[in-house]
Amino acid sequence: DVKVTQSSRYLVKRTGEKVFLECVQDMDHENMFWYRQDPGLGLRLIYFSYDVKMKEKGDIPEGYSVSREKKERFSLILESASTNQTSMYLCASSFISGGGTQYFGPGTRLLVL
């Protein structure tokens, strides 16, 4: 079974803090994705990566950065957390040829105070 794990299920941070969210997948997938999910707004893509050290902006990259130093690991960084970044953050992965079949982690619910 594909396993996608995220470093934390729940996180509370203060405004202005730097926040690291880490995602690890064990299926040798080329693609990895970071989404946020908010009530009424659905799933929105923040960044994705199709290879080590490669990254592409999604629909809402402002205020975020990413890092992919190893194939199995994709990190999302909030440079200076703000209250409007309170959300559920979801990581996903897929094969390069199967972008429609994405496997998600359990999610990190981030609260920024």
Place this chain on the structure above:
Amino acid sequence: DAKTTQPTSMDCAEGRAANLPCNHSTISGNEYVYWYRQIHSQGPQYIIHGLKNNETNEMASLIITEDRKSSTLILPHATLRDTAVYYCIVRVVEGYSTLTFGKGTMLLVSP
């Protein structure tokens, strides 16, 4: 990606088959039908996908009409753990563009 239309909610008795419909009348020839679900406070879970033939896996069956304008996801013996929001998506199989979930169908399985 083509738009989809799903009922807002459905009920199903435990042990019975749950049949979740989806309309996708503007689907293109190279677009597949995908189904995902999301149990409360968890990440979305891939269920199944297909192009034009019916598909079955250990979780569900997918029936796509001959004109491909609609499909039905079938959970043959629903359990309480199948209570979730079910999303129908149509998109090309390759590529790394985002998944666009609509509002989905809230399936409530009752004892």
